[in-house]
Structure formats: structure tokens, C-alpha cells
Amino acid sequence: MKKKKPDSWEIDRRLRERAEAKLASIELTNGDRYHLMQYTDKRLHELQVHQIELEMQNEELRRLQLELEEARDQYINLYEFAPIGYLTITEEGLIDAINLTGASLLGLDRRKLIRRRLSSFIAPEDRNRWDCHFLHSKQKNSKQSIELNMRRFDGTVFYAYLDCLPMKTKNESMPIITLRITMTDITQIKVAEQQLRIAAAVFESQEGIFVTDNKCVILRVNQTFTKITDYAAEEVIGKTPRLFQSGRHDAYFYQTMWDSINREGLWKGEIWNRRKNGEIYPIRLTITAVRDQNDLVSHYVATFDDITLNRLASDEIERLAFYDPLTDLPNRRQLLTQLNQALAASGRHDNIGAILFIDLDNFKILNDTHGHHQGDLLLQQVGKRLLTCTREDDTVARLGGDEFVVMLENLSINIEEAITEARTVGAKILVALNQPYSLDACEHGCSASIGVVLFYNHQSTVDELLKQADVAMYQAKTAGRNTLCFFDSNLQTEVVAPRATLPDY
Known part of the structure; x- marks a missing residue:
């Protein structure tokens, strides 16, 4: 019958028994015993100190390990849940890594995005621009930026701002180039810019416009305002519309006007104003109250037309009729x-x-x-x-x-x-x-x-x-x-x- 091989625990036990037996067979003098005890105590002290050092080192290592884990978790949170998308694409333009925000922007689960071509998420009208930018970015050693119309997996479109930084890693035969990309959704910014352009176009319309604060101090006027009133912007900004009063309307007229504005937020009507040269002329005026998020009036916007010609035509029609x-x-x-x-x-x-x-x-x-x-x-x-x-x-x-x-x-x-x-x-x-x-x-x-x-x-x-x-x-x-x-x-x-x-x- 084949003998069973002893395990490591059995070998250690036998080795200890042999060592104790040998130590017991050695005859020591009293002096030898004293020196042996001193030597033993010294070594024991050193072992105890070394043990304490090891425990302190282990404690420091555990602390550093915890800090490292916390830093790693914080980095992961910052990376995954940052307000912008982070992604890495290969030299072929394939997505190699992407954070959760980036996956949310593209509208697809992150696992399904890996190895997909980024250009498939770019609107057709901007794909040629992206291809040129991609080739250009790989040839540069600095960050390159571009704005693109992008299309999510469900077909919805959003505007994105991309920062592309080339990264080179060495391979056995040749360096490999990848692009680290940050992707920011700028749809709201683009919409706001468009609204500002529209507002600017409306502001410079054929109607005279001036804007006041809630104290009726003029803040801004448009070019048509200057054409109608002959006042340049710098001559009226900081002043009130009382500057234009013709004297043809009494206090009751203005009180009625402000009652309507305060009650309904709006007043429309015809009024006589005075130009810079003193000429009195009729206008068709609309005053609108603008309220803030607390429903308090923050500004007033006034739009008006010079109806002098209309009034003359109306007078002429009346004259011909009567x-x-x-x-x-x-x-x-x-x-x-x-x-x-x-x-x-x-x-x-x-x-x-x-x-x-x-x-x-x-x-x-x-x-x-x-x-x-x-x-x-x-x-x-x-x-x-x-x-x-x-x-x-x-x-x-x-x-x-x-x-x-x-x-x-x-x-x-x-x-x-x-x-x-x-x-x-x-x-x-x-x-x-x-x-x-x-x-x-x-x-x-x-x-x-x-x-x-x-x-x-x-x-x-x-x-x-x-x-x-x-x-x-x-x-x-x-x-x-x-x-x-x-x-x-x-x-x-x-x-x-x-x-x-x-x-x-």
C-alpha cells in the first residue's frame, strides 16, 4: 500500500520537536545561560519592535489603501457622472471607452456603444466636417475643437461641442494614436443664441422701442426710436419718458394708462408726444410690463409707431367725406x-x-x-x-x-x-x-x-x-x-x- 505523503503542518511539527530536543541536550554553564538569556531578551525586544513596526506599516498601508479606494471611487463618480461626456476613440474612429454621461448623450447603453463608429452619431450634414477634423486631430499634438450637429440613437438631434486630444501609445512596431474626447451638449446655448438673434432682429424693427427699469428709467432704445424722436440713445438713457410728453394729456389720462398697466400688464392707445425739435406728433403706443421669476415687475417695454401720416390720411378721408x-x-x-x-x-x-x-x-x-x-x-x-x-x-x-x-x-x-x-x-x-x-x-x-x-x-x-x-x-x-x-x-x-x-x- 502506498504511504500517504505528510502535509506541511506535520513537517513543521516534527521540525519543532527535533529543535527542542537538541536544545535540551546542550549542557550550558551558568555564564553561558546568562549570556544566552541576554541575547534572547535582546533578540526578543528587536522582534517585538519589528512586529510593532510591521503593524504600523500595515496600518499605514490600510489607510493608504482606503484613501486610494476613496480617490478611485471619487474619480469614477467624477468620470461617470460628470456633466460632460468623456470618450476614447481608436485610430479607426471606433468608441473604445465612454462614461455614463456620454452614453446618455448618445442615447444608448454603454456596453452597446463600444466598438461603434462615432461618426454614426453625427448628423449627415456634418459628417464630412467631422471626418476632416478627425484626420486633422490625429496629426496634431494639441487639443482641437469643433461644434457638430449630433444625432442620438433614437434619431433626435442635439448640438455638441467636442474637444479632441490625441494620445500616442508605443507598440512593438509603431505608435498607436487614440483620441480623448470631451463632449458637451450645447443645445440650450445654441437655442439661446438663436433667440438672442431673433430678439435683436425684432428690437431693430420698423417700430420704435425703448426699455425701462421698474422705475421707468430708460435703459435701451433702438435705431427706429432715434429716427422717430430725433433723440440719440445717449441723450435719453438714464432719463424717463416724461422727456417726450407733449402737454396735451392731463394727469387723469396718465393715471388711467398706469391703472391698465398695473392691472393687466399692458396698455395700448394713441398719444401725442414731442420730438427733440419740439414738434408734437401722434403715435400708436403699446406698453408691456415684464415680470421676473417672483412675479414682480422688473422692466417695461414700449413699442410705438409714428402715425402722423396715418392721422393726416384719416383727416383727409374725413374731410372728403364731410x-x-x-x-x-x-x-x-x-x-x-x-x-x-x-x-x-x-x-x-x-x-x-x-x-x-x-x-x-x-x-x-x-x-x-x-x-x-x-x-x-x-x-x-x-x-x-x-x-x-x-x-x-x-x-x-x-x-x-x-x-x-x-x-x-x-x-x-x-x-x-x-x-x-x-x-x-x-x-x-x-x-x-x-x-x-x-x-x-x-x-x-x-x-x-x-x-x-x-x-x-x-x-x-x-x-x-x-x-x-x-x-x-x-x-x-x-x-x-x-x-x-x-x-x-x-x-x-x-x-x-x-x-x-x-x-x-
């Missing part, structure tokens, strides 16, 4: 409006008014003989003369052709006195219109026939009053022209019938 273009007198539409207002006022206050219906005598002869241009010149002069014969509160209007109407308001509350006042104005008109007219081609004489009707207490409508004045004017025509007649209701039926046969002159 005024006669030849004489600049109110036309029939405006006259009817003012007559209705006068009738309403007369009813409220028991005032008496009068309508004077004026028709030029022999006007057709002038047109037929010298042409319509001369007739127009005469009509313009008639309008001016009528204005000189009336009060500022009276109305002078041209109905059309050679027919004019004068409306007198606030006559005496006594009928007889009101008739006298109307007759006086009518007589003054007859004298004025009977004076010779200096025209381009000739000097012409022209008289007028006037029909007068009084109104008070809503006794008649506007249409009825005009018809009655027209009847009275016909009475003046039949009486020989160049005269004035008051409306007589008893004669109305007799006079209206032959009106159609009256010659048109």
Missing part, C-alpha cells in the same frame, strides 16, 4: 349731422335757430359763357364771403352746384327778435354776395336769392326744414331775385307747384 372739396365747407352729410344736433339742442334749451337757403342768381350764364373753371372760382369766393358774414358758432355749408346753406343757432328766444336777427344776417349776405367777383378771365357780378325758415321745439324734421327753406328761396326768386323771403306755410302749396318750371339760373 367737406366740399371745392370750398372746404361742410357738405350735405355734415350739414345734416349738425342740423340734427342743433334741433336736439334747441329742444333741450328752448333756443331758436334759423336756416338760410342760398341760391346764386344767373350762375348758369357764367358757366355757359366762361366755362366751369370760372364758375368754380366764383363758388370758392362765395364760400369765403359767407364765412365773413356769420359768427364762429354758425354753420356755412355747400349743398352742391350753386346752393349754399347757413345755419344760425342760439338766436333770441323771442320770435320777433329772432326773425330780425336772421333778417340782418341775410341782408348782410346779400350785400356781400352782390359785390363784383375778380375771376381769371373777367370780373363778374352775381346776386343771390335767400329763403329763411326758423326752427325750435322740434316742430319740424331736418328734411322738412330744408324743403321749407327751399320754398322760401323760390319765393325770393319769384319776387325778382337778389332778395330774402321767410317761409310762409300758407303760401307753400301755391309756390311748390311752379318750382319745376323755374329756369335753372
Whole structure:
């Protein structure tokens, strides 16, 4: 039977037994024993000191080991969870290592990214740029940077800033070049830049813009602001919009404006401002309150348009709609409006008014003989003369052709006195219109026939009053022209019938 080989523990036991037996067989003198004991004690002390040194060294090694592990863990945390992606790519452009942030940016598990080509995560429009940059980076010994449109594994796009540092490692035959890359997502920065460009373009729009702080101190203006107001930026920055006030608006107007801004955060309306040269002009203004993250007003933004031309055009449209273009007198539409207002006022206050219906005598002869241009010149002069014969509160209007109407308001509350006042104005008109007219081609004489009707207490409508004045004017025509007649209701039926046969002159 084959003997079993003793193990190491059995060998150590036997060796110790033999050593103890040999030590016991040695006969020592007392002196030898003393020296042996001293030697033994010394060696034992040295062993104890050495043991303590080893324990201290072990303790230091354990401390250093813990620090190393902590540093390693901290490095791993910093590497893995850094706000930017770290990756290493091979000379062929394959991903060799990548941290968790980089894997998250590319949208794929880190294990599946290893040995994938980095260019597959670059948007097609930027791949040629990356290829050139990759070759260029491998040839340089310094960091190279580039911005790229990158595409995650799911197809979504983000903007990235890449820093590429070449690293050379020696091989048996030739050096191997790898690229250490930091990858930063700059999508928000790019979006912010785009928004700033848009905001800058909007700020330099065709509208005037100025921005104030919450104390209404001007911080910034655009170029259109300067074009409209004539103020350069340095002349208004640090000042308040009170600089532009025209004086046409009272404190209540501004109080209402600020009530709207404070309540709704917005005010829109038209306002009169003053340019640097003192000219007062109208603008269409919008003021918007800007609030911070605490919902407190931080700024006000005002945008405005110079509507001077619009206002002029609007005034011109109104003038054409309500005024006669030849004489600049109110036309029939405006006259009817003012007559209705006068009738309403007369009813409220028991005032008496009068309508004077004026028709030029022999006007057709002038047109037929010298042409319509001369007739127009005469009509313009008639309008001016009528204005000189009336009060500022009276109305002078041209109905059309050679027919004019004068409306007198606030006559005496006594009928007889009101008739006298109307007759006086009518007589003054007859004298004025009977004076010779200096025209381009000739000097012409022209008289007028006037029909007068009084109104008070809503006794008649506007249409009825005009018809009655027209009847009275016909009475003046039949009486020989160049005269004035008051409306007589008893004669109305007799006079209206032959009106159609009256010659048109």
C-alpha cells in the first residue's frame, strides 16, 4: 500500500520537536545561560519592535489603501457622472471607452456603444466636417475643437461641442494614436443664441422701442426710436419718458394708462408726444410690463409707431367725406349731422335757430359763357364771403352746384327778435354776395336769392326744414331775385307747384 505523503503542518511539527530536543541536550554553564538569556531578551525586544513596526506599516498601508479606494471611487463618480461626456476613440474612429454621461448623450447603453463608429452619431450634414477634423486631430499634438450637429440613437438631434486630444501609445512596431474626447451638449446655448438673434432682429424693427427699469428709467432704445424722436440713445438713457410728453394729456389720462398697466400688464392707445425739435406728433403706443421669476415687475417695454401720416390720411378721408372739396365747407352729410344736433339742442334749451337757403342768381350764364373753371372760382369766393358774414358758432355749408346753406343757432328766444336777427344776417349776405367777383378771365357780378325758415321745439324734421327753406328761396326768386323771403306755410302749396318750371339760373 502506498504511504500517504505528510502535509506541511506535520513537517513543521516534527521540525519543532527535533529543535527542542537538541536544545535540551546542550549542557550550558551558568555564564553561558546568562549570556544566552541576554541575547534572547535582546533578540526578543528587536522582534517585538519589528512586529510593532510591521503593524504600523500595515496600518499605514490600510489607510493608504482606503484613501486610494476613496480617490478611485471619487474619480469614477467624477468620470461617470460628470456633466460632460468623456470618450476614447481608436485610430479607426471606433468608441473604445465612454462614461455614463456620454452614453446618455448618445442615447444608448454603454456596453452597446463600444466598438461603434462615432461618426454614426453625427448628423449627415456634418459628417464630412467631422471626418476632416478627425484626420486633422490625429496629426496634431494639441487639443482641437469643433461644434457638430449630433444625432442620438433614437434619431433626435442635439448640438455638441467636442474637444479632441490625441494620445500616442508605443507598440512593438509603431505608435498607436487614440483620441480623448470631451463632449458637451450645447443645445440650450445654441437655442439661446438663436433667440438672442431673433430678439435683436425684432428690437431693430420698423417700430420704435425703448426699455425701462421698474422705475421707468430708460435703459435701451433702438435705431427706429432715434429716427422717430430725433433723440440719440445717449441723450435719453438714464432719463424717463416724461422727456417726450407733449402737454396735451392731463394727469387723469396718465393715471388711467398706469391703472391698465398695473392691472393687466399692458396698455395700448394713441398719444401725442414731442420730438427733440419740439414738434408734437401722434403715435400708436403699446406698453408691456415684464415680470421676473417672483412675479414682480422688473422692466417695461414700449413699442410705438409714428402715425402722423396715418392721422393726416384719416383727416383727409374725413374731410372728403364731410367737406366740399371745392370750398372746404361742410357738405350735405355734415350739414345734416349738425342740423340734427342743433334741433336736439334747441329742444333741450328752448333756443331758436334759423336756416338760410342760398341760391346764386344767373350762375348758369357764367358757366355757359366762361366755362366751369370760372364758375368754380366764383363758388370758392362765395364760400369765403359767407364765412365773413356769420359768427364762429354758425354753420356755412355747400349743398352742391350753386346752393349754399347757413345755419344760425342760439338766436333770441323771442320770435320777433329772432326773425330780425336772421333778417340782418341775410341782408348782410346779400350785400356781400352782390359785390363784383375778380375771376381769371373777367370780373363778374352775381346776386343771390335767400329763403329763411326758423326752427325750435322740434316742430319740424331736418328734411322738412330744408324743403321749407327751399320754398322760401323760390319765393325770393319769384319776387325778382337778389332778395330774402321767410317761409310762409300758407303760401307753400301755391309756390311748390311752379318750382319745376323755374329756369335753372
